[in-house]
Amino acid sequence: MTAGNGRRTDRDEYRRDLSTLVERIRSLNPPDLASRFAAHCGILAGSYQQVTPVQEGTVAAVDGSNAVVVESGSFSIAAVRAAACGFSDGARAFRSVTPLRLATLGREAQDRSFADLYQECFGAEPETRLSDEDPDRAAAVLRDTLEYWVALQAAERLSAGNLLVLDGALRVSHASHDPVLVRLMKTCAKRRVHLVAVTKRTAATWGGGFPLVPAAVALAASLSIPPPWVLPMDESRLDTTRFSQWKHGALCIAALHPRSPLAFKIEVPAPADQAEVRRIVSLLAGWSDDGRVTGYPYPLLDVHRTARIRADAVQQVKNDLMAGMGGAGLDLSRFRNLFGDYHGELERY
Amino acid sequence: MVNLNDTDLSDPSKYRLIGDSVLTYRFAIPYQESLFVGDILKITDREKDLTFLAKVTDLLHESNFEDEKWDRRPHTEQFYGLSEDVYLVVEALPLGFVDGRGVFRRPRTVPTKFSRVELPEARDFAFLQQVMGDIQVGVMKTGQGVLKDVRVALHSRVMPQHMGVFATTGMGKSNFMKVFCASSMKARQFGLLLVDPHGEYVAGKGTLAGGQPSRGLAHYQAGRDGLALFTIRDEAFRKTYSAHHLFLEHDDFRAPDLLLLFDHSPAQREVIEILEDTRGSELVRFFRTTEFDDEKAWAAATPHRDLARRLQQFSASTLSVMKRRIEILARNNPFLREKGSSVPEILKALSENRVVVIDIPNLGERSELFVLSVLARTILNRHRGEARGWGMEDADRQEVLITIEEAQRVLGSGSTGTQVFRECAMEGRKFGVGLCVVTQQPKNIDPRVLAQLNTYVVMGLSDRGDRDMVAGHAKQDLSRMDTEIQTLEPGEAIISTLGIPFPVSTRIHLFEEYVQDLNRETKKPINEGLETRF
Numbered sequence: 001m002t003a004g005n006g007r008r009t010d011r012d013e014y015r016r017d018l019s020t021l022v023e024r025i026r027s028l029n030p031p032d033l034a035s036r037f038a039a040h041c042g043i044l045a046g047s048y049q050q051v052t053p054v055q056e057g058t059v060a061a062v063d064g065s066n067a068v069v070v071e072s073g074s075f076s077i078a079a080v081r082a083a084a085c086g087f088s089d090g091a092r093a094f095r096s097v098t099p100l101r102l103a104t105l106g107r108e109a110q111d112r113s114f115a116d117l118y119q120e121c122f123g124a125e126p127e128t129r130l131s132d133e134d135p136d137r138a139a140a141v142l143r144d145t146l147e148y149w150v151a152l153q154a155a156e157r158l159s160a161g162n163l164l165v166l167d168g169a170l171r172v173s174h175a176s177h178d179p180v181l182v183r184l185m186k187t188c189a190k191r192r193v194h195l196v197a198v199t200k201r202t203a204a205t206w207g208g209g210f211p212l213v214p215a216a217v218a219l220a221a222s223l224s225i226p227p228p229w230v231l232p233m234d235e236s237r238l239d240t241t242r243f244s245q246w247k248h249g250a251l252c253i254a255a256l257h258p259r260s261p262l263a264f265k266i267e268v269p270a271p272a273d274q275a276e277v278r279r280i281v282s283l284l285a286g287w288s289d290d291g292r293v294t295g296y297p298y299p300l301l302d303v304h305r306t307a308r309i310r311a312d313a314v315q316q317v318k319n320d321l322m323a324g325m326g327g328a329g330l331d332l333s334r335f336r337n338l339f340g341d342y343h344g345e346l347e348r349y
Numbered sequence: 350m351v352n353l354n355d356t357d358l359s360d361p362s363k364y365r366l367i368g369d370s371v372l373t374y375r376f377a378i379p380y381q382e383s384l385f386v387g388d389i390l391k392i393t394d395r396e397k398d399l400t401f402l403a404k405v406t407d408l409l410h411e412s413n414f415e416d417e418k419w420d421r422r423p424h425t426e427q428f429y430g431l432s433e434d435v436y437l438v439v440e441a442l443p444l445g446f447v448d449g450r451g452v453f454r455r456p457r458t459v460p461t462k463f464s465r466v467e468l469p470e471a472r473d474f475a476f477l478q479q480v481m482g483d484i485q486v487g488v489m490k491t492g493q494g495v496l497k498d499v500r501v502a503l504h505s506r507v508m509p510q511h512m513g514v515f516a517t518t519g520m521g522k523s524n525f526m527k528v529f530c531a532s533s534m535k536a537r538q539f540g541l542l543l544v545d546p547h548g549e550y551v552a553g554k555g556t557l558a559g560g561q562p563s564r565g566l567a568h569y570q571a572g573r574d575g576l577a578l579f580t581i582r583d584e585a586f587r588k589t590y591s592a593h594h595l596f597l598e599h600d601d602f603r604a605p606d607l608l609l610l611f612d613h614s615p616a617q618r619e620v621i622e623i624l625e626d627t628r629g630s631e632l633v634r635f636f637r638t639t640e641f642d643d644e645k646a647w648a649a650a651t652p653h654r655d656l657a658r659r660l661q662q663f664s665a666s667t668l669s670v671m672k673r674r675i676e677i678l679a680r681n682n683p684f685l686r687e688k689g690s691s692v693p694e695i696l697k698a699l700s701e702n703r704v705v706v707i708d709i710p711n712l713g714e715r716s717e718l719f720v721l722s723v724l725a726r727t728i729l730n731r732h733r734g735e736a737r738g739w740g741m742e743d744a745d746r747q748e749v750l751i752t753i754e755e756a757q758r759v760l761g762s763g764s765t766g767t768q769v770f771r772e773c774a775m776e777g778r779k780f781g782v783g784l785c786v787v788t789q790q791p792k793n794i795d796p797r798v799l800a801q802l803n804t805y806v807v808m809g810l811s812d813r814g815d816r817d818m819v820a821g822h823a824k825q826d827l828s829r830m831d832t833e834i835q836t837l838e839p840g841e842a843i844i845s846t847l848g849i850p851f852p853v854s855t856r857i858h859l860f861e862e863y864v865q866d867l868n869r870e871t872k873k874p875i876n877e878g879l880e881t882r883f
Contacts, residue, residue: 084353092430096353120351146351153353259424291425292414298429 028210034222037215040207041237048220048229051278053256053285058093060086060154061165061299064147066139067309068105069317070339075106078139079317082146083307084154087287087299094157097306098150102317103142105135114142118176121149126176141174148180155184160192163283167300170197170249170267178246185248185269195269196280197249198300202265204251205239212238216253217263227255227295228285230266230277254281256288260295360433365463366392371456373829374403374443376466377411377436384408384439385492387833387854391469394460398449400473401460403441404854405492406829411438439466442829444851447476453850471498480849484508484532486525486806487857490841501855503529503804504848505538509748509783511774511801512846515791515819516808521840522787523549525806526752527860530566530704531867534575539748540699541785542724546717546754548710551578551590557861564861566706567591571868577698579691580708581684595707597682597723598690602629606722609759609767610715611674616667623659630687631656633679636672641665682716684709692727699728700747718759725751726769732780748781756786757793774798792818804846809837825852 008016030036037043064082071077083097103113114130130138147166155164170185172178188195204212216231231253238251249267256264266284268277290298322335360379368375374392378384384405392401412419413434419425428435443456453476474489474496482504489499503512516522526543527550533541548554553563566576567590578592587594604624607613613621624632635653644665648657660668679685698705707720728749735747751773753759759767760774773784775797786802788794792814799822807827810816816835820828825845827834830852834843840859845852 087429090429095356097356098351098353101351117351149351150353257424287429289424289427291422291428292416292419294424302430 029214033210033215034219036207037210037219041234043219043231045223045225048223048225048231049274049278049281050225050229051282051285053228053289054282055088055090055286056161056283058086058088058158058162059165059283059287059297059299060084060094060158060162061167061297061303062147062151062154063167063300063303063307064143064150065304065307065309066143067314068135068139069102069314070321071135072338075104076135076139077317077321078103078105078135078142079309079314080139080143080146081307081309082143082150083303084150084157085299085303085306086154086157087302092302095302095306096150096153098146100309100313100317101142101146103139105138105142106132108132108138114138114145117142117145121145122180127179128175130174130176137173141177144173144177145180148177148184151184152180152187155187155191155193155195158191158193161194163194163196163280164188165284165297165300166195166197167200167304168197169199169247169265170195170269171247173246175246181246181248189269194276194280194283196284197267198284198297199265199267200296204265206237208239213253213263213265217255217261220255220263226258227260227263228257228281228288230254230281232272232274232277250277252277252281254284255295256281256285256297257295260288262295264296362433363436364466366460366466367462371459372443374401374441374460376439376441378439379432380410380435380437381432382437384437386836387490388492389444389469389489389854390439390441391467391473392460392464393467394446394464396461396464397458399446399458399460401446401456401464402444402469402473402851404444404830404833404851405439406442407440407832409438409440411436447473451476453477453480455850471496474499477849482506482846482848483536483538484529485858486528486532486844487842487855490854490856495856501844501849501853502532503844503846505533505536507803507847508539508750508785509781510778510803510847511783512750512785512804512806513791513794513799513802513819514785514787514806514808515789515810515815516842517789517811519839520809520837521842521857522789522808524840524860525808525842525857526550526787527566528858528863530706531569531572531860531864533750534566534569534572534704535867537575537702539750539783540702541704541750541752542695542699542707542728543704543752544707544709544717544721544724544754546709546712546714548582548708550706551580551592551708561861564864566704569864569867571870575703577695577701577703577705578708579695579705581712582708582710592708593691593694595684595709596689596691597685597720598688598692599630599633599685600628601690601692601723601727602632602678602685603627603723603726604632605768606719606726607671607674607678609718609722610678614667616663617670620660620663620667620671624656627656633675633687636668636675637679639668639672641668641672678719682712682719684720692724695724696728696731699749702747714758721751721753721759722769725773729769729773729777729780729782732777732782735780748783750783750785752785752787754787756784756788757790760786760795760798761793762795771795771798774801789815791815794818796822805844807834807837807843807845808841809839810834823852827852 062084066078066080069077069079079100079102081098081100086094104111108114108130115126118126130141172181206212233251235251250270250272252266253263254266268280284297287298288295293301325335363377363379366376386405388405390403445453445456447453477499481502484505485500485502487501489496489501514522550565551567552565555563557563578590579595580592581595604621635656639647639651641647648661651657695705709716759770773782777783805823807819816831823845830843840857842855842857843852844855
């Protein structure tokens with residue numbers, strides 16, 4: 001439909017886009033999704049391994065958090081921290097958290113924020129420098145640095161048969177972390193501590209763009225396989241493998257609670273022993289029955305809440321920064337000149 | 350080296366003050382903690398060296414979760430680590446604070462943020478002993494328990510400023526009144542009049558829950574001097590309990606007493622007003638001896654010329670109704686006779702600060718109201734006359750408290766013919782006459798009367814209208830204690846009175862146990878008060 005001058009109306013353009021989107025999403029969920037997934041990835045009913053939830057030993061989880069406190073045009077100030085929480089006998093056994101660490105981003109050559117933090121954590125210079133181009137990514141790398149260090153401390157704390165859960169993947173996003181992840185995996189292996197990384201949301205696809213996890217869930221449902229289950233995946237059947245040089249995990253899909261529709265991509269150190277995978281998923285499922293996040297490992301929720309830098313904490317840092325600048329003879333106008341911009345002004349309207 | 354700090358897994362965030370204002374406090378306690386509405390808590394402010402006291406008025410489930418429906422989603426049978434983020438918020442009513450010198454003050458400031466909240470001990474209430482009175486009625490209650498060492502006692506000096514006792518059936522009104530009477534017998538600071546149409550106050554009636562016989566005021570042997578009994582029962586009963594035979598004589602009666610007992614037409618009310626000052630004996634004689642069959646002739650035939658002149662304007666039928674009512678009055682009240690009255694003895698006993706019980710079992714409501722009306726009018730007139738005649742100072746004044754059970758009958762908003770009780774309520778305190786208004790329907794009491802009461806004894810009230818009425822008129826704020834009033838158990842009361850700085854939750858003594866304790870107290874030596882020297 002067109003307006004009198006032959007142009008489509010605003011509403012028509014919006015509806016056309018919406019319709020296109022729905023069609024694209026529908027094409028990702030064909031009626032025969034389950035069978036196509038089974039055929040494409042070579043999955044049989046026996047590929048799904050059902051497990052029994054158990055709570056034994058200690059399950060520890062590690063997570064980190066980062067937040068940009070203020071931004072000027074040329075650099076930013078970020079806050080990062082990481083935490084570890086351990087659970088045994090149905091309750092939290094320990095909770096450890098780093099202080100809130102502050103860093104400048106975008107001035108790595110001058111300030112060495114990343115290099116110094118890395119040095120503090122691992123006693124060595126990072127093999128790769130941090131790029132100044134993307135402050136958000138830089139903050140995430142700083143967070144990962146703390147997170148890996150906390151994971152190492154947690155691994156040292158656990159004993160044989162315990163499980164260490166990372167939030168994310170057994171794959172690094174910055175080259176300097178690769179030796180750290182290897183060190184973590186070796187530490188776990190040496191101490192016979194199980195290690196797993198759980199991804200809340202994955203970009204993995206198959207068959208030219210079909211999302212992986214929904215397909216695995218659909219196939220399990222069509223085969224009448226109730227959770228908890230784990231499905232080891234042959235990654236060669238997936239569409240892409242990003243940063244494969246920094247990848248150390250074997251990929252599986254796991255559903256952890258019979259009453260939850262959720263499933264997750266998990267990674268265990270490769271090469272994966274099937275009994276080891278089943279044991280890990282049993283331990284994860286044993287802690288995935290919390291009513292708030294049924295189907296998600298509760299230790300990960302707990303550590304996420306422990307590490308999370310909330311808006312009030314960011315505001316506190318901002319206030320402290322202003323006070324610190326004031327103490328150093330830099331008044332509020334200097335703060336505004338450096339970090340004030342019209343984004344803040346616009347938010348008020 | 351980066352620090353990694355193990356955080357303390359114990360939780361210091363609970364039991365510390367987090368808000369709100371001078372008028373209300375809030376703090377969190379663990380979600381599985383047992384705390385009860387009515388519990389009294391101590392808030393220790395170390396910064397200001399003050400100890401605040403507050404009463405729990407409500408408990409609310411709260412959590413730190415942004416998802417308000419976290420606890421009602423599907424599959425929510427298992428939760429880990431609830432104790433940190435799920436808690437009970439306690440709302441508490443500030444009662445006041447004790448300063449560094451141990452003086453209790455009204456809550457005009459707030460405790461410092463995060464002051465610790467604790468359960469108090471009996472010694473924390475030591476200051477209360479300084480403000481308690483001499484009419485003991487129970488022990489202080491806190492939530493589900495009691496503080497045995499903290500006795501709750503009303504001040505006898507405020508009793509003539511009227512008292513209200515409010516409770517639904519079965520909540521312990523009678524037990525409270527008996528305890529109150531026993532303490533009044535012991536203290537002997539004012540006269541207390543009580544008309545008992547059920548025959549339960551003298552010797553008790555029926556059995557207690559445990560099967561033991563119920564006791565009466567006569568069983569308080571050590572305080573027997575403080576009791577005067579007037580009864581219509583037989584001689585054996587009178588001998589057993591040293592009771593007087595109750596009589597009222599015709600002259601004790603006045604025409605307005607009829608207003609309380611019968612419904613009257615406007616014409617009949619006019620007759621009563623005209624006869625207001627006529628002596629009762631003359632009224633009885635006139636109506637008994639005069640027949641009003643003939644509309645014209647009765648006035649000429651009666652020897653009571655003065656009354657005939659005043660009443661001849663009324664129709665014979667109106668006067669016939671009045672005649673019938675006076676005959677009913679004389680016939681149905683066996684204690685009413687031509688000559689010989691107990692009233693002087695009753696007044697004397699009251700002036701001696703005794704508890705006077707008028708025991709008239711099985712006589713019915715009209716007799717009870719008749720006796721009450723006669724005695725209340727007589728007492729008020731006498732006190733009024735004494736105050737006028739002698740210009741007595743407050744300190745010299747005799748004080749009397751008149752108990753009116755089921756007071757809504759005579760002190761309701763719309764009731765007519767209850768002038769004497771209204772006068773007692775509105776003016777009585779000037780003359781040392783107070784009312785003890787006992788009712789289970791305070792909402793049916795005239796709000797102007799409620800506003801005159803300076804002592805409120807509130808026992809369980811299930812009706813919201815009743816609770817609102819009480820809360821709206823008490824001198825201390827009871828509105829925040831609504832939940833507690835709703836949940837009071839039999840024998841428990843909230844007492845708001847002058848002299849005690851805040852409304853006190855009280856477990857009323859069980860009368861039978863209280864009397865046993867009182868009787869155990871050391872009796873006064875027989876020669877006390879006698880001259881021991883020549």
